[in-house]
Amino acid sequence: MRKLHFVIDKTIKDNDLKQIIFKKYTNFSPKKSTIIVVIGGDGFMLETLKKYQKFNKPFYGINKGTFGFLMNKFDLKKIDKKISKAKQVIVSPLSMTAVTTNNTKRKAIAINEISLLRQSRQTASLEIICGKKTLIKKLVSDGVLVSTPAGSTAYNLSVHGPILSLNSKKIAITPISPFRPRRWKGKIVSDSTLVKIKNLNIKKRPVSVVADNIEVRNVKSVNIKINRSITFKLLHDKNNSLNKKIKLEQLRKQIS
Numbered sequence: 001m002r003k004l005h006f007v008i009d010k011t012i013k014d015n016d017l018k019q020i021i022f023k024k025y026t027n028f029s030p031k032k033s034t035i036i037v038v039i040g041g042d043g044f045m046l047e048t049l050k051k052y053q054k055f056n057k058p059f060y061g062i063n064k065g066t067f068g069f070l071m072n073k074f075d076l077k078k079i080d081k082k083i084s085k086a087k088q089v090i091v092s093p094l095s096m097t098a099v100t101t102n103n104t105k106r107k108a109i110a111i112n113e114i115s116l117l118r119q120s121r122q123t124a125s126l127e128i129i130c131g132k133k134t135l136i137k138k139l140v141s142d143g144v145l146v147s148t149p150a151g152s153t154a155y156n157l158s159v160h161g162p163i164l165s166l167n168s169k170k171i172a173i174t175p176i177s178p179f180r181p182r183r184w185k186g187k188i189v190s191d192s193t194l195v196k197i198k199n200l201n202i203k204k205r206p207v208s209v210v211a212d213n214i215e216v217r218n219v220k221s222v223n224i225k226i227n228r229s230i231t232f233k234l235l236h237d238k239n240n241s242l243n244k245k246i247k248l249e250q251l252r253k254q255i256s
Helices: 015-024 042-051 079-085 242-255
Strands: 004-008 035-040 058-063 087-091 094-100 105-110 113-118 124-130 133-141 143-147 170-176 187-190 195-199 207-211 214-216 219-226 232-236
Touching: 004 015, 004 079, 035 042, 035 079, 042 058, 058 079, 094 113, 094 207, 105 207, 105 214, 113 124, 113 219, 124 143, 133 143, 133 170, 207 219
Parallel strands: 004 035, 035 058, 058 232
Antiparallel strands: 087 232, 094 105, 094 219, 113 143, 113 207, 124 133, 124 195, 143 170, 170 187, 195 219, 207 214
């Protein structure tokens, strides 16, 4: 029998929710559980995945947020039965090492994307290097983001980046409001690629970097790469799999 641990977003204003769940299910500790059930939105799921990563358990999300791309439809009936029929996908996050202007190193992981953003009224001036090759000598823009396939339908899609299939073994580099070169749409590269982004004008054009929900300000350079030593197991209902959601978004993009 599956042992469930429930994690519920504190911002959910539903007084009956916990009562309904804990009347029917025992809330095992994360360590003793076999599945971690996350109730909230995509942002809360991303936070929970990182927080509970050390337990190496599968995650089953129930949407109480806005879009819930990483989640399953909200339905508290027969949760255990739904989990037993759910499909599992395994995703690895991006790892970043950011160096600030005072030479402090900050590390973080991101399941969706890592974004470099201007932090003043001035546009960012960035150099992008992939492996040993310079991809863009000077990108003048509001910023740039590097997205995983799982995150390609999130912020990446909203800035007109490509939608990547989960099994594509690719990552997307997408500019945010590019001014020069104006027509540069970004680049899809192998997920084994080390992406290095440098701030070309630290004093006049400060930038920050955001890994999902973790921000580091006044960044000098950032190294970004898929970290295969970390894996997350996501469970989705049979008719609502992450692969199907991505394919649906790809179809919508082609039509539009």
